[in-house]
Amino acid sequence: SQQGEEDPQALSIQEGENATMNCSYKTSINNLQWYRQNSGRGLVHLILIRSNEREKHSGRLRVTLDTSKKSSSLLITASRAADTASYFCATDANTGNQFYFGTGTSLTVIP
Amino acid sequence: GAVVSQHPSWVICKSGTSVKIECRSLDFQATTMFWYRQFPKQSLMLMATSNEGSKATYEQGVEKDKFLINHASLTLSTLTVTSAHPEDSSFYICSADDRSNYGYTFGSGTRLTVV
Numbered sequence: 001s002q003q004g005e006e007d008p009q010a011l012s013i014q015e016g017e018n019a020t021m022n023c024s025y026k027t028s029i030n031n032l033q034w035y036r037q038n039s040g041r042g043l044v045h046l047i048l049i050r051s052n053e054r055e056k057h058s059g060r061l062r063v064t065l066d067t068s069k070k071s072s073s074l075l076i077t078a079s080r081a082a083d084t085a086s087y088f089c090a091t092d093a094n095t096g097n098q099f100y101f102g103t104g105t106s107l108t109v110i111p
Numbered sequence: 112g113a114v115v116s117q118h119p120s121w122v123i124c125k126s127g128t129s130v131k132i133e134c135r136s137l138d139f140q141a142t143t144m145f146w147y148r149q150f151p152k153q154s155l156m157l158m159a160t161s162n163e164g165s166k167a168t169y170e171q172g173v174e175k176d177k178f179l180i181n182h183a184s185l186t187l188s189t190l191t192v193t194s195a196h197p198e199d200s201s202f203y204i205c206s207a208d209d210r211s212n213y214g215y216t217f218g219s220g221t222r223l224t225v226v
Contacts, residue, residue, distance in 0.1 A: 045215070
């Protein structure tokens, strides 16, 4: 399976703290994306990082990519209660345009 | 931005019946759409790649005769769950490449419950 793995599976933090989630994958990729999903809803695209990029920022989000380790991390700074959701990384196989999702991290931000 | 509309958002059906789920790209054309299935508290599993004007490509372990995919136009792909069983109850989500290079756009999902 090309599905990646994320850790931790669940994370609970206080509002204002930073949250870090990690994603590891198995095959070479072109792109890695992070998505957010509120319970029972569709996915919202957060950020895309290409294989030749090492770090990317978007607002309170910071994503890093280490292709040598086949891993990525998502950092959410100054977390808010509204950030409570599940976060998934998704990777494309080098040879196709399908995206495969990691196992996800369930983030709870306590007000 | 790009919008993908998925319909219905939820459906309850009896065992043995068939259910059709629609995925539409509203403001862009999508030659390729993807169908995912998500069980409670689990990740999204890619079921198949829907190709406009040609046969869908199914992931290993997904029964193509049970999950019929039709991509008849550049803005519409449908997934039909045939002869549904309770174990088919799941959250089905479609996505499409809007060519914006900012990631794929996802529909809001369909909650299928088979009773």
